Amino acid sequence: MHILSVVGARPNFMKIAPIAWEAARRDNIKHTIVHTGQHYDQAMSHSFFDILNIPKPDVNLGIGSASHGVQTGKIMQEFEPIIKELNPDWLIVVGDVNSTIAASLVAIKMGIKTAHVEAGLRSCDRTMPEEINRLATDAISDLLLVTEQSGLDNLKNEGVPDSKVVFTGNVMIDTLVHNLTAAKKVNAAAKFGLTSREYILVTMHRPGNVDDPEKLEELTQTLIDIASQCPVFFPVHPRTRNRLEDIGLWDKLSSADGMHIDTPQDYLTFISLANTAKAVLTDSGGIQEETTYMGVPCLTMRPNTERPSTIDLGTNELIQPNRKEILEATSRLLSGNWKKGTVPPLWDGNAASRVLDALENHDK
Numbered sequence: 001m002h003i004l005s006v007v008g009a010r011p012n013f014m015k016i017a018p019i020a021w022e023a024a025r026r027d028n029i030k031h032t033i034v035h036t037g038q039h040y041d042q043a044m045s046h047s048f049f050d051i052l053n054i055p056k057p058d059v060n061l062g063i064g065s066a067s068h069g070v071q072t073g074k075i076m077q078e079f080e081p082i083i084k085e086l087n088p089d090w091l092i093v094v095g096d097v098n099s100t101i102a103a104s105l106v107a108i109k110m111g112i113k114t115a116h117v118e119a120g121l122r123s124c125d126r127t128m129p130e131e132i133n134r135l136a137t138d139a140i141s142d143l144l145l146v147t148e149q150s151g152l153d154n155l156k157n158e159g160v161p162d163s164k165v166v167f168t169g170n171v172m173i174d175t176l177v178h179n180l181t182a183a184k185k186v187n188a189a190a191k192f193g194l195t196s197r198e199y200i201l202v203t204m205h206r207p208g209n210v211d212d213p214e215k216l217e218e219l220t221q222t223l224i225d226i227a228s229q230c231p232v233f234f235p236v237h238p239r240t241r242n243r244l245e246d247i248g249l250w251d252k253l254s255s256a257d258g259m260h261i262d263t264p265q266d267y268l269t270f271i272s273l274a275n276t277a278k279a280v281l282t283d284s285g286g287i288q289e290e291t292t293y294m295g296v297p298c299l300t301m302r303p304n305t306e307r308p309s310t311i312d313l314g315t316n317e318l319i320q321p322n323r324k325e326i327l328e329a330t331s332r333l334l335s336g337n338w339k340k341g342t343v344p345p346l347w348d349g350n351a352a353s354r355v356l357d358a359l360e361n362h363d364k
């Protein structure tokens with residue numbers, strides 16, 4: 001069986017890694033990786049391949065950054081001849097980035113069976129580009145591989161037949177399970193002069209939080225205020241850095257008391273930092289899941305989440321992305337008042353094996 005996996009942006013790499021490792025263990029599977037080049041920096045892309053031991057992509061489409069229409073269209077245009085030439089039995093796409101919908105749309109129209117890993121998640125917020133990518137990819141894929149209960153419920157409510165859906169668990173947690181010991185050895189907090197459980201790790205890059213100058217200014221001032229109460233480590237996503245520079249807030253943020261600004265970190269360093277943080281304040285999708293697995297409090301600065309099991313079972317809480325709510329939640333956290341969580345079902349390190357089993361069983 002020839003499986004072609006497509007990756008494009010940072011959160012895709014830790015999802016494809018365990019699938020690549022598992023495919024390599026199975027004699028009957030040939031695995032090809034196509035990188036669209038949606039992300040291209042060492043920090044946003046290459047470091048993940050090196051550290052997570054993902055085979056070098058067989059093809060890199062080199063698409064790069066652009067508007068949604070241009071980026072999605074260019075990926076489709078460049079991917080079509082590749083899939084025609086390689087003619088795999090299956091395409092695997094992961095997550096919800098532009099590369100996910102672009103690749104699946106091309107493959108399905110060419111009659112290639114397509115499996116969507118991390119299917120069924122819904123924020124029900126169609127202003128998020130990722131929500132459109134999730135809805136569209138699920139609507140056209142042949143096999144929908146689900147990470148958590150809400151994914152099963154959403155697909156059922158949308159009328160998807162059970163025969164298309166398999167509850168495999170969370171491949172990104174496979175990567176975490178297999179790397180947590182190595183990440184702990186990195187001891188990144190000490191390297192950055194931070195004390196375990198005495199700093200807050202921040203990530204922020206959602207267009208809803210960083211693209212509107214007024215919102216970005218409000219959130220930046222809020223982070224500066226938090227840093228004056230508890231050290232903050234903030235590895236800044238390039239989108240956010242660009243926006244901060246555009247509105248002249250970069251210097252103010254990076255020189256604020258208690259604020260440690262840095263570039264995006266490699267996977268092991270980031271997990272090490274998250275694992276020993278007092279809490280993580282984020283607008284990411286995947287980090288809500290990683291903190292739930294590690295039992296670290298997570299404050300998600302968003303009006304909604306497509307990963308409700310991190311709230312129902314895990315350590316996550318949604319905080320409206322405004323100054324008042326973030327400061328209230330932070331002071332509750334700093335006074336030691338945060339829930340303990342549990343790990344959702346099938347977040348056990350073996351999801352990639354169930355993903356490949358699902359593809360093999362589908363063909364029987």
Ligand code: UD1
Nearest residue numbers: 009010011038039040041044065097098099129130238239
């Ligand atoms: C994309 C995903 C988002 C994911 C995020 C993780 C979509 C619609 N969005 O958003 O779901 O959470 O990746 O990072 O697919 N840039 C660099 N170097 C890079 C890549 C990007 O400097 O390697 C800069 C460019 O200025 C670019 C900007 O970051 O314009 C934004 O990148 P883009 O891929 O458009 O979207 P993300 O915000 O990263």
